[in-house]
Amino acid sequence: MQHSLDELSSWDIFFYYGQNDLDLEIESDAMMLALQPSRSLYYNAQESGGIDRFENFPNAWTFQINTKYNLTSAYAWKNQQVTDGTEGNPDRRIAVSQTSINITQDDNGNADIDIFYIPFYDFNKYQNINPPVMGLK
Numbered sequence: 001m002q003h004s005l006d007e008l009s010s011w012d013i014f015f016y017y018g019q020n021d022l023d024l025e026i027e028s029d030a031m032m033l034a035l036q037p038s039r040s041l042y043y044n045a046q047e048s049g050g051i052d053r054f055e056n057f058p059n060a061w062t063f064q065i066n067t068k069y070n071l072t073s074a075y076a077w078k079n080q081q082v083t084d085g086t087e088g089n090p091d092r093r094i095a096v097s098q099t100s101i102n103i104t105q106d107d108n109g110n111a112d113i114d115i116f117y118i119p120f121y122d123f124n125k126y127q128n129i130n131p132p133v134m135g136l137k
Contacts, residue, residue: 003027009028018090035049049074049075079094093120094117094120102116
């Protein structure tokens with residue numbers, strides 16, 4: 001189930017982290033990581049998908065490569081930081097590859113990014129998020 005951006009950025013997820021539905025929290029983490037501006041967090045500058053720096057970027061193959069690379073690198077880093085299902089904690093890791101990120105562009109230069117991922121705790125549960133991106137031209 002795909003939630004709205006308002007649901008994913010709710011303060012309830014922040015304040016009651018670990019007490020909400022696991023799929024909702026994983027989806028929220030994935031969306032926030034994609035939308036986090038590069039080097040904006042003072043405590044960990046690398047925690048970012050960095051798609052913001054590609055907004056209004058020229059519509060070129062470099063956009064496709066850089067966006068997919070940055071997102072997969074960010075999710076790989078995040079997988080090292082979250083719980084892995086040991087010691088009674090839920091497994092919050094997700095599987096994402098560059099081929100599971102689809103970027104479609106229309107004739108006006110607008111882009112849609114679909115990030116398909118699989119939670120490690122259930123490999124039969126395919127999920128996706130669609131982070132909002134400004135027009136590209």
